[in-house]
Amino acid sequence: MKLFRILTISLFVFIQLSANSQVKKAGPWSIGIGFNFVDNDGYPFSRLVKTKSDWNGLPFPNTITVGYKYNKRLSFEFSESMNSFKTGQIIDQGVLEVNRFFINTNLNGKFHFNTLENKMKWFDPYASAGAGMTCMAKSVYFYPTVGLGSNFWITKHFGVNVQSMANFTVTSKNSNFLLHMLTFKYRY
Helix, strand or coil, rough: HHHHHHHHHHHHHHHHHHHHCCCCCCCCCCEEEEEEEHHHHCCCCCCCCCCHHEEEEEECCCEEEEEECCCCEEEEEEEEEEEEEECCCCCCEEEECCCCEEEEEEEEEECCCCCCCCCCCCCEEEEEEHHHHHHHEECCCCCCEEEEECCCCCCCCEEEEEEEEEEECCCCCCCCCCEEECCCEEEE
């Protein structure tokens, strides 16, 4: 119930911001707030839909984003996410014995696919690539990232973003993981 209230209030605030700025053209900058879910079970493709036992999430907004659209095809986005892994969750093919706090920072470039901009301005799919940093259990890891996602623009200024990013390991001390995000965006 708390999650529903938070979503409703967030949606109301963004719609009000959007309604007050309908006269202005949407600018290149965007900000967002939302949720992330981490799939770090150590099974890269065989357990993608085991969300209850393998995905880690929090019941409140835990992601912020800042984006800049350079041109029609290219944009950049900085995102900061936090999460927690609870005892009993599957992490790296094992059961976690202690709670862990997780912070993820990403800087990605995005290539936008929509070639039908005049007809479908509300639909904005993209592929992304960049770099990320994760802090967990007093350890810091760096990752190359790739992802797919889409913005769904409800109004000129307000939209919903859905994306999934794969974070690939560069050392043997950490593992690959997927980061899924649902974000409410405001562009100005």
